[in-house]
Amino acid sequence: MKHTISVLVENKFGVLARISGLFSARGYNIDSLAVGMTEDPTVSRMTIVSEGDDKTLEQIKKQLNKLIDVIKVVDFKEGEFVDRELILLKVAVSSKTRKEVLEAIDSCGAKIVNAGSKTISVEAAGDQNAIKSLIELLRPFGLMEVVRTGRIALEIGDKALSGQGKPEANE
Amino acid sequence: MKMTGAKILIESLKKEGVEVIFGYPGGVVLPLFDELYDVPIRFILVRHEQGAAHAADGYARATGKVGVCLATSGPGATNLVTGIATAYMDSVPMVAITGQVKTFLIGNDAFQEADITGITRPITKHNYLVEDIKDLARIVKEAFHIARTGRPGPVLIDLPVDIQQQELEFHYPEKVDMRGYNPNYEGHPGQIKRAAKAISDSKRPVIYAGGGVIISEASGELIELAKNNNIPVTLTLLGMGAFPQTDKLALGMLGMHGTAYANHAIMESDLIIAVGARFDDRVTGKVDAFAPHAKVIHIDIDPTSVSKSVDVDIPIVGDAKRILKELNANVKKPDTAAWLEQIEGWKKKFPLKYKDDDKLRPQYVIEQIWEATKGEAIICTEVGQNQMWAAQFYKYIKPRSIISSGGLGTMGYGFPAAIGAKVGKPDAIVFDVAGDGSIQMNIQELATAVSNKIPVKIAILNNCYLGMVRQWQELFYKKRYSYTCLKGSSPDFVKLAESYGAVGMRITKKADVRAALDKAIKTDNVVVMDFVIEREENVFPMVPAGQAINQMIEGGLA
Numbered sequence: 001m002k003h004t005i006s007v008l009v010e011n012k013f014g015v016l017a018r019i020s021g022l023f024s025a026r027g028y029n030i031d032s033l034a035v036g037m038t039e040d041p042t043v044s045r046m047t048i049v050s051e052g053d054d055k056t057l058e059q060i061k062k063q064l065n066k067l068i069d070v071i072k073v074v075d076f077k078e079g080e081f082v083d084r085e086l087i088l089l090k091v092a093v094s095s096k097t098r099k100e101v102l103e104a105i106d107s108c109g110a111k112i113v114n115a116g117s118k119t120i121s122v123e124a125a126g127d128q129n130a131i132k133s134l135i136e137l138l139r140p141f142g143l144m145e146v147v148r149t150g151r152i153a154l155e156i157g158d159k160a161l162s163g164q165g166k167p168e169a170n171e
Numbered sequence: 172m173k174m175t176g177a178k179i180l181i182e183s184l185k186k187e188g189v190e191v192i193f194g195y196p197g198g199v200v201l202p203l204f205d206e207l208y209d210v211p212i213r214f215i216l217v218r219h220e221q222g223a224a225h226a227a228d229g230y231a232r233a234t235g236k237v238g239v240c241l242a243t244s245g246p247g248a249t250n251l252v253t254g255i256a257t258a259y260m261d262s263v264p265m266v267a268i269t270g271q272v273k274t275f276l277i278g279n280d281a282f283q284e285a286d287i288t289g290i291t292r293p294i295t296k297h298n299y300l301v302e303d304i305k306d307l308a309r310i311v312k313e314a315f316h317i318a319r320t321g322r323p324g325p326v327l328i329d330l331p332v333d334i335q336q337q338e339l340e341f342h343y344p345e346k347v348d349m350r351g352y353n354p355n356y357e358g359h360p361g362q363i364k365r366a367a368k369a370i371s372d373s374k375r376p377v378i379y380a381g382g383g384v385i386i387s388e389a390s391g392e393l394i395e396l397a398k399n400n401n402i403p404v405t406l407t408l409l410g411m412g413a414f415p416q417t418d419k420l421a422l423g424m425l426g427m428h429g430t431a432y433a434n435h436a437i438m439e440s441d442l443i444i445a446v447g448a449r450f451d452d453r454v455t456g457k458v459d460a461f462a463p464h465a466k467v468i469h470i471d472i473d474p475t476s477v478s479k480s481v482d483v484d485i486p487i488v489g490d491a492k493r494i495l496k497e498l499n500a501n502v503k504k505p506d507t508a509a510w511l512e513q514i515e516g517w518k519k520k521f522p523l524k525y526k527d528d529d530k531l532r533p534q535y536v537i538e539q540i541w542e543a544t545k546g547e548a549i550i551c552t553e554v555g556q557n558q559m560w561a562a563q564f565y566k567y568i569k570p571r572s573i574i575s576s577g578g579l580g581t582m583g584y585g586f587p588a589a590i591g592a593k594v595g596k597p598d599a600i601v602f603d604v605a606g607d608g609s610i611q612m613n614i615q616e617l618a619t620a621v622s623n624k625i626p627v628k629i630a631i632l633n634n635c636y637l638g639m640v641r642q643w644q645e646l647f648y649k650k651r652y653s654y655t656c657l658k659g660s661s662p663d664f665v666k667l668a669e670s671y672g673a674v675g676m677r678i679t680k681k682a683d684v685r686a687a688l689d690k691a692i693k694t695d696n697v698v699v700m701d702f703v704i705e706r707e708e709n710v711f712p713m714v715p716a717g718q719a720i721n722q723m724i725e726g727g728l729a
Contacts, residue, residue, distance in 0.1 A: 062475040
């Protein structure tokens with residue numbers, strides 16, 4: 001089963017290598033990994049999508065927690081989070097297909113970032129289903145390049161992973 | 172007062188109570204060595220950096236203190252790698268310090284540059300590249316804290332030479348502040364209650380204890396749990412000494428070369444009480460078939476050890492000593508009389524044995540080392556047959572009396588580890604039980620031992636083979652002894668010892684073993700004893716790889 005794991009880590013040199021090294025050394029899968037600074041500049045947040053049975057996932061979480069630079073690990077449960085991914089792609093067009101391609105892009109709510117005579121570059125953000133259907137819709141026209149950021153995820157509700165910036169502070 | 176980075180490091184080591192460093196100089200650690208020249212920290216100059224890492228490891232295992240080793244950048248640092256990995260696998264507190272090229276040269280393929288933090292990332296508990304002299308004191312403080320707390324392990328500090336030369340005011344932090352590191356020592360009270368009940372209700376309990384009991388200094392509590400409740404105890408290689416082998420509840424080692432009665436007991440048990448052990452594959456054999464009738468309690472400080480291979484019914488994460496204390500207060504004595512009787516039957520039927528004729532056999536040598544030292548010695552081992560015989564035939568009666576590379580299985584470990592152990596415990600008799608293969612992997616440390624007056628005793632069980640591999644070739648590869656015969660190609664160990672200034676002895680007769688051992692123990696110098704043993708003696712019982720642990724060769728089938 002696929003799991004979406006959020007990991008808060010020290011924003012330090014070498015931390016990404018520690019995490020990715022852990023996955024490769026122990027033979028765990030990474031479907032995607034996205035990382036960036038959080039509201040606290042000393043903390044980075046990684047969203048890792050991984051696949052494995054319950055025992056493997058339990059080990060992954062424990063092994064992540066064991067790393068000194070890891071502050072917190074949360075394995076999101078289905079329905080308790082939203083996830084998004086940004087995708088940029090370049091699709092081939094001809095005078096014949098241009099109209100159809102434009103319709104497809106429009107139907108998915110994707111944005112055109114550049115349109116040439118032979119290609120159209122598209123930007124889209126969405127959850128996994130939205131990204132997947134966009135790709136499948138455009139694939140028959142000839143996908144020339146696909147670039148994805150990897151999934152990021154945020155828990156639903158008032159709780160915050162870092163426990164900082166409590167909502168009542170803003171009231 | 173302003174100090175150089177080199178001096179800050181040395182002052183920090185003094186603050187941590189470091190009394191000895193094992194190491195080797197080189198270009199980018201010159202500022203450190205200049206400081207060491209007139210500092211009251213003992214420095215042991217080894218002959219190969221691998222020896223420094225193993226010696227620091229042996230020192231740590233013998234004393235419980237953090238061992239420190241020091242090497243230069245590049246090849247000096249990479250030579251430490253095997254020693255660091257050895258310490259990591261066996262949870263040994265160690266701080267390894269390496270020099271690094273100047274900060275602005277890092278990444279430039281500079282002379283003697285190696286990315287040692289990258290190389291050691293998977294084999295250290297944590298590591299640091301010091302990028303700013305302002306971080307140095309804090310990093311040293313953290314490194315020692317991480318090395319010795321929780322599940323201990325090696326920490327590496329990579330220190331560029333220009334930072335050693337810069338100057339700064341020295342302030343040593345009072346405490347560490349790491350939000351990502353906070354080991355849990357207290358066991359969950361509910362889990363402890365459940366465990367106590369499971370023990371009280373058990374009929375065929377077995378305690379399976381490992382190195383964690385030694386590290387946590389929980390031997391007293393373990394003995395109390397076993398003896399108050401009549402529970403038999405089997406130990407892993409690293410756990411030997413946690414429970415006295417002379418006690419009637421002692422089952423000796425379990426697993427691939429464990430005693431038949433320990434393995435049978437595990438397989439028939441209804442409750443395994445695992446303490447500070449990690450269900451290594453050499454212990455469990457075929458995991459699916461391990462202890463099929465047993466509930467499993469697992470006490471361990473490392474959550475990743477729990478349910479990693481064997482599924483655990485009652486996990487208790489925390490410090491073994493504290494948890495055992497709580498357990499002892501809560502367990503009601505189960506009735507194990509019938510169970511102990513059954514085990515006694517196995518002990519009689521399947522004792523550890525060897526052919527007691529007039530030939531010089533390795534098991535006899537180990538037994539005589541026991542007779543000569545009565546369990547008071549520290550036995551370091553190399554890896555292979557020598558290691559297993561040392562585990563089977565010496566009766567360890569106290570913690571920290573066997574020092575052996577269990578997890579990584581590092582040949583060449585025993586001798587430098589013995590040097591470190593002797594430095595840490597100068598009053599102890601320290602043996603290295605070696606094979607003629609292993610001893611040659613770090614034999615250069617004879618110079619270290621002799622010149623620093625560290626009189627360890629090396630007992631080479633010399634069969635002119637890489638014996639354990641030969642044993643597998645005999646049993647599983649149709650006696651095709653591919654590259655395992657050393658006959659005619661090894662040095663004369665007596666002459667070799669003498670050329671280093673040590674004492675060499677050759678023992679070829681069974682009748683001469685004891686006298687030679689007594690003489691070696693009395694000799695105030697490094698002694699190399701070349702025991703010329705029966706060449707094709709095997710280690711039995713033996714569980715073939717991938718089998719259930721009661722499927723033993725020479726152990727009786729259950």
